[in-house]
Amino acid sequence: MMKFMTLSNKNKLIALATCAVLISGCSDDDDDPMIVQEDAPAPVVMQTFDVTVTNLSANQPLSPVFIATHGADQSLWMAGAPASVAIEKLAEGGDSSDLTAISSLTHTVNGNGPIMPGMSETLTLSINEADVASISLATMLVNTNDAFAGVNNYDLTTMAVDDSSMMTLWVYDAGTEANSEAKGSMPGPADGGEGYNSVRDDVDFIHVHPGVISMYDGLADSVLTPSHRFDNPAISVKITRAQ
Template identity: 35%
Template sequence: MLKLSQIGLLVSTSAVAMSASFVNAAELEITVTNSTKGIYFTPLIVAAHNSDLFMFRTGETASSELESMAEGGDISGLSSVIGNAGGVVVENPADGILDPGMSTTFYLDSGTMGYLSLSAMLLPTNDGFVGLDSWAIPSEAGTYSAALYGYDAGTEANDELAGSMPNPPFITFGSGGTGVESTVTNDKVHIHPGNIGDSDSSGGISDLDNASHRWLNPVATITIVVK
């Protein structure tokens, strides 16, 4: 069954036992679904790694590589760190942005690696990301699923202003917002409180639309088939 880590996954696990049992699963079929109404995921990074590696830890300061991913969707730093340390990395399995309500399915050969992690920036946010932190890959074949939370990297104030976030053409921002926050209130990685937004497209406190850009956790589902 799924290991509940400190990230507080809401787990709905369905394990289908097979006759074989082994120390490490070699082949994983992974499906990630964006379960939000109006939040987009930047290119995903998914990695199998050992217990000495991790992408992020709640309650700890974000690495510079995590900061780059959470603020701008740049996964190259995390990929390099994990890959150079011997981890198995899958980059951008959705071939770009994962839209609200859409899924991507891909395969990962975990080899001798015992843990699985995942992250991608949430758009539009200042430094929010969807994450899976060091999930222990089961030794028993079967199908496992969980809900994934959105996290705040703690590296940038959540002002929700267009000038502080990437501006892709598929997102319509407002303007003239005064800013929801002006300073970082928690500089450690933590559960994201979600966007606040407002209904004023040319003023108010936020440049985000509360009818489409407001969200609450969880933000995604993951299903992992251990072969």
């Protein structure tokens, strides 16, 4: 008896044959010259630095410390030149918000609060190895009109793991506010007066601070006492590469 293939079975055979042809014409993806194998990205290497700031003064609290890393060709201030508004705000009122907003800084960190006389604070920065270059630091002596101290453009690239650098810092006068020491002109606890004032009524260039005079030294309108005097250097900083 002759057997007839139904249309349904015929269609199934055609489909199977077509599939076999398609499969045999395909090559392994790994051998396809059109597929590019991408290399795995290089792992990110971090470097960690601990920065310890110590207040050496007798009665000058420090504003919360501002620390930043940046390129080797950048400085936050320059002695003999006018202070930027960002430095003026820090030196007159302890406000580092304008410094933090500088777009060219690669990393920034701010202290947790004022550093009282004789006290220290350690802040840690973890930096992508590709961004490691220079570090700067700034803080205000708050029982003054516009005194600040800091590290300006210190090179980190030569520091190996466990290396430390110890330095003492001179106090600078921002030159933006006259050192009247008058009531209402200083933000610290000795006065509780104003901080930043946009009016510049001093020499308008940064220089080493001559120190405070106080009411007991003949400045009749001063609200400061001999305890608020400071000798240079008034701050110490230790930078350690921890990792």
